[in-house]
Amino acid sequence: MPNLLLTTWHTLTCWSSRLLDLLYPRDCTFCHQPAGEDGYICQDCLERLSLHRNPSCIRCGAESALPEGHDFTCSECLQQPPAFERVFIVARYDNAFRDLIQTFKYRKGIWLTKDLVRYLVATYQLRIAEAGIAIDLLVPVPMQVSKLRARGYNQAALLAEALAREIHLPCNTRALKRVRTGKLSQTRLHRSERLANAKAAYRAARTKGLEGKTILLIDDVVTTGATSNACATLLRQAGAKAVYVLALARPFHP
Numbered sequence: 001m002p003n004l005l006l007t008t009w010h011t012l013t014c015w016s017s018r019l020l021d022l023l024y025p026r027d028c029t030f031c032h033q034p035a036g037e038d039g040y041i042c043q044d045c046l047e048r049l050s051l052h053r054n055p056s057c058i059r060c061g062a063e064s065a066l067p068e069g070h071d072f073t074c075s076e077c078l079q080q081p082p083a084f085e086r087v088f089i090v091a092r093y094d095n096a097f098r099d100l101i102q103t104f105k106y107r108k109g110i111w112l113t114k115d116l117v118r119y120l121v122a123t124y125q126l127r128i129a130e131a132g133i134a135i136d137l138l139v140p141v142p143m144q145v146s147k148l149r150a151r152g153y154n155q156a157a158l159l160a161e162a163l164a165r166e167i168h169l170p171c172n173t174r175a176l177k178r179v180r181t182g183k184l185s186q187t188r189l190h191r192s193e194r195l196a197n198a199k200a201a202y203r204a205a206r207t208k209g210l211e212g213k214t215i216l217l218i219d220d221v222v223t224t225g226a227t228s229n230a231c232a233t234l235l236r237q238a239g240a241k242a243v244y245v246l247a248l249a250r251p252f253h254p
């Protein structure tokens, strides 16, 4: 869609959502009290969402079992450095934050996009932009076409597009393609098997313009890092200079 059309569409949807807010005030997703005008989670519930994580691996984002201490590089990343530079995670995948992401992902909760993107914007600003990492382009982790048809949306692409608008960066939702279904990244598999599985599930697609770019790969949940690693490998092979990863959450496996 040309830019002007997109802007017009965006303005129209903004106005129609404002009108809807007047007619039907928003309820908080958690406590069902009025949520205010700017999202679907009220201030009290926002504050109750625990964003705490233990110190983590500076490459893959895996959390340490110990709540105290400094960030570190885990033994897996030391032995076999991943294709991405770093994974940035907003919060641990548990409790209310997991409920929120599951509603967003499995219960067609696309109305939560704006609330969730706020966390991505904050993490991007505090940990990526502030650290002097200059991102050129956003790329979401793709979804298999059949699954996309069934669900109606790719949650990672929704997040990437909304984040791109907020931080004024371009977004290429077609750079990568998911070519195989099935559950990936089973934690019980050996790391090399997980990576081989993940690599077989993705292909590079429309990679024009990736050369020399620093890319921010967007996902909703990073489980073992195998998907991020497979996607980063493809982006690097397509000429990307560096790949960083930003995701909402990662489960904690003590």
Ligand SMILES: [Zn+2]
Binding pocket: 028, 029, 030, 031, 032, 033, 041, 042, 043, 044, 045, 046
């Ligand atoms: Zn609430």
Ligand SMILES: [Zn+2]
Binding pocket: 057, 058, 059, 060, 061, 062, 073, 074, 075, 076, 077
């Ligand atoms: Zn690591």
